[in-house]
Amino acid sequence: MIYISKGISKSSLCKPLKVTRCGKTVQLSGLQAELWRKGRYAFASSQNKAEELALTSLSRAGLAEIQQESTGSFRYYALTSCVLCPTRRLNLGLSAGERELLCWLRKAGLRMTVAELVYLRSRNIHPTRKLLRARNRQALVEKIYNPHNIADNLLEQKMESEGCRDEVVADLLSLLRKKRLVLL
Secondary structure (H helix, E strand, O other), X not given: OEEEEOOEXXXXXXXXXXXXXXXXXXXXXXXHHHHHHHOOOOOEEOOXXXXXXXXXXXXXXXXXXXXXXXXXXXXXXHHHOOOEEEOOOOOOOOOHHHHHXXXXXXXXXXXXXXXXXXXXXXXXXXXXXXXXXXXXXXXXXXXXXXXXXXXXXXXXXXXXXXXXXXXXXXXXXXXXXXXXXXXX
C-alpha cells in the first residue's frame, strides 16, 4: 500500500504533531505521526499490518491518500484526490515544467486539478495572459472542458491514459519535495 500525506504541519519536530487541513487541526502521535511525516513530501509505503491500520485511520481523518499499488496510474489517482496549493516561495531552482505548473497553480484564477494540468500539458497549452487571473477564468475553463469531458470524473479518466501523465505527476512531486506545493 502506498500513500501520500495531506495537510500542513503546525509543529514539525515537537511531539505530539499537530496537522491542519481545511481549518481543522488534528493531533498525531506515535506511529500515525511517523507515517504522516514519512509521506509528507513523497509517496511512501506501509511495511506491515499495524502501519496499514494507522494509515486507514489517517485516511479517515483526511490526512492521507491511500492506494493499493505503486503504479503511475495509482499515483495519479491519489493526487486527483488532493487539493494542490502552491506556497509563496521563490521559483529558483525549478525546471521549465515545474515553473509552468506552478504558474498555472498560482495564477489560473481557480483551483487547478491534476487532471486539468495533464490536459493542458498534453495539448501544449501554456499559461498566457488570456488564460490567467480571475477575469480570464471562463476562457481557461472553455479551453479545458468540452461536451466530451465535462461529466463527473470523465476528464480524470481520460487523462489517466495520456502520455505526459507521469511527467506531470513527477513534476508535482518534485514541487512538493522542494516545498513549493502543499497537498490538502
